[in-house]
Amino acid sequence: MFIKTISGEYIFGFIKIVSDNIDDRSICITNVHQIRNNQLIKTLYNENNFIYIKESSIEYIYILNDTSDLEKIYNYLINKDI
Numbered sequence: 001m002f003i004k005t006i007s008g009e010y011i012f013g014f015i016k017i018v019s020d021n022i023d024d025r026s027i028c029i030t031n032v033h034q035i036r037n038n039q040l041i042k043t044l045y046n047e048n049n050f051i052y053i054k055e056s057s058i059e060y061i062y063i064l065n066d067t068s069d070l071e072k073i074y075n076y077l078i079n080k081d082i
Helices: 038-047 067-079
Strands: 002-005 010-017 027-035 050-055 058-062
Touching: 027 067, 038 067
Parallel strands: none
Antiparallel strands: 002 010, 002 058, 010 027, 050 058
16 A cells, blocks of 8 residues: 655555454554655556545555556665665
């Protein structure tokens, strides 16, 4: 999952279902990493659909369905300076 926060930060994480209740919209995002590479952000933003929710601290959620998008994020996380 690729997320834009209300404060304008972009993060990547994996979704974990919090509840089996269909009426419960809660999700847990694990293995969160901040994405600071503007070129990667533009690429993912242009190539994927997003869900606009603007609740609490999350503004947009981008669902990454394409394996190549996950590879882009994986390569970014491996190569970024820690």
